Amino acid sequence: MIQMTLIQIDNYGPWTVTPRPRTESDLQMLQANLFADLNNHFGNKKGLVFFTRFDNLLAISNGLDEEDHLRIQRSIRNRYPITISMGVGAAETPHEAQKLATIALQKAGSAQSGERKEILAVDSLVSEEDSFVQAAHIDINSVTETLTDIESAFDTSFMVNKAQHYLMTKLIKKGALLFFIGGDNFMSPCNGLSEQDIEDIMVEIDEEIGIKLKAGIGRGKNAEDAAYMADIGLEEIRAHNNEMWTWVIEKEY
Numbered sequence: 001m002i003q004m005t006l007i008q009i010d011n012y013g014p015w016t017v018t019p020r021p022r023t024e025s026d027l028q029m030l031q032a033n034l035f036a037d038l039n040n041h042f043g044n045k046k047g048l049v050f051f052t053r054f055d056n057l058l059a060i061s062n063g064l065d066e067e068d069h070l071r072i073q074r075s076i077r078n079r080y081p082i083t084i085s086m087g088v089g090a091a092e093t094p095h096e097a098q099k100l101a102t103i104a105l106q107k108a109g110s111a112q113s114g115e116r117k118e119i120l121a122v123d124s125l126v127s128e129e130d131s132f133v134q135a136a137h138i139d140i141n142s143v144t145e146t147l148t149d150i151e152s153a154f155d156t157s158f159m160v161n162k163a164q165h166y167l168m169t170k171l172i173k174k175g176a177l178l179f180f181i182g183g184d185n186f187m188s189p190c191n192g193l194s195e196q197d198i199e200d201i202m203v204e205i206d207e208e209i210g211i212k213l214k215a216g217i218g219r220g221k222n223a224e225d226a227a228y229m230a231d232i233g234l235e236e237i238r239a240h241n242n243e244m245w246t247w248v249i250e251k252e253y
C-alpha cells in the first residue's frame with residue numbers, strides 16, 4: 001500500500017495580500033524554500049515531495065508516522081511566517097491515497113479558514129509490512145537534441161507540458177498520479193499498474209502527439225528506494241539506445 005500526504009499552507013491566499021499584495025518574487029522564494037525544506041524533512045525518512053501547486057503539495061510518505069508529520073509542522077512554524085496543515089491517507093492506489101488524505105483535511109475546515117491552523121488529519125497510515133511504492137520515472141527520449149538544442153526554450157517547455165497533460169489524463173484513469181520533476185522528467189506513483197499498462201500509455205502518446213517516452217519502473221518499500229530503482233531502469237534503457245519502452249527493477253531488501 002502507498003501512503004500520500006497533502007501539505008497545505010494555512011490561509012495562504014489572504015496572507016499573500018495582507019496588508020497589501022506581497023512582492024511576487026518574495027512569494028516565489030517562500031514557496032521554493034518551503035518545497036525544498038519539505039523535501040529535506042520527508043527525504044530524511046525516504047519520502048518524496050512533489051511541488052504540485054506549491055500552496056498545496058503532495059508527498060509519498062511511506063515511512064513517516066504521525067510524530068514525523070508533527071515534527072515537520074513544528075519546524076515550519078518555527079521558521080516561516082505561515083503554518084501548514086496536512087492530511088494523510090493510505091490505499092492500494094496513489095489516487096485513492098491522496099483522495100483520502102484530502103478528504104481528511106477538508107473535513108477539518110477550509111484552506112482559507114482563519115481558525116483552521118496546523119491541522120494534522122490522518123485518515124490512515126501504511127504499516128511497515130504493507131508498505132509498497134511503485135514509481136515510474138518517465139523521460140522524453142533525446143529531448144536535448146530534438147528540442148532543447150533546436151527549439152526556443154518556451155516552445156520546448158510547451159511540448160514538455162503537452163506530454164505531461166497526456167500522461168496525467170491517461171494515468172489518472174488507472175488510479176496513478178504524475179508529477180513534473182524537472183527537465184523532461186516526470187515521476188508517476190503508480191501502484192497497481194502493470195508494466196504493460198505503462199507501455200500502452202506511452203505507445204498511445206507516441207501515436208497521438210509524436211512524443212517518444214521511456215519509463216524506468218522502480219518498486220520498493222518507500223519513495224526513495226522506488227525512485228532510485230526507476231532511475232537505474234532508465235539508465236538500462238539508455239544503455240540499450242532507448243530501444244525499449246520500460247525497464248522494471250525491484251529493490252532487494
Ligand SMILES: Nc1nc2c(ncn2[C@@H]2O[C@H](COP(=O)(O)OP(=O)(O)OP(=O)(O)O)[C@@H](O)[C@H]2O)c(=O)[nH]1
Pocket residue numbers: 139140141142143144145181182183184185231238242
Ligand atoms: N529531476 C530530474 N531531472 C533530471 C534527471 N535526469 C535528467 N534530468 C533533467 O532532464 C534534462 C534532460 O536530461 P536527459 O533526459 O538525460 O537528456 P536527453 O537528451 O533526453 O537524453 P535521453 O533521456 O538519454 O534520451 C536534464 O537537463 C536535467 O534537467 C533526474 O533524474 N531527475
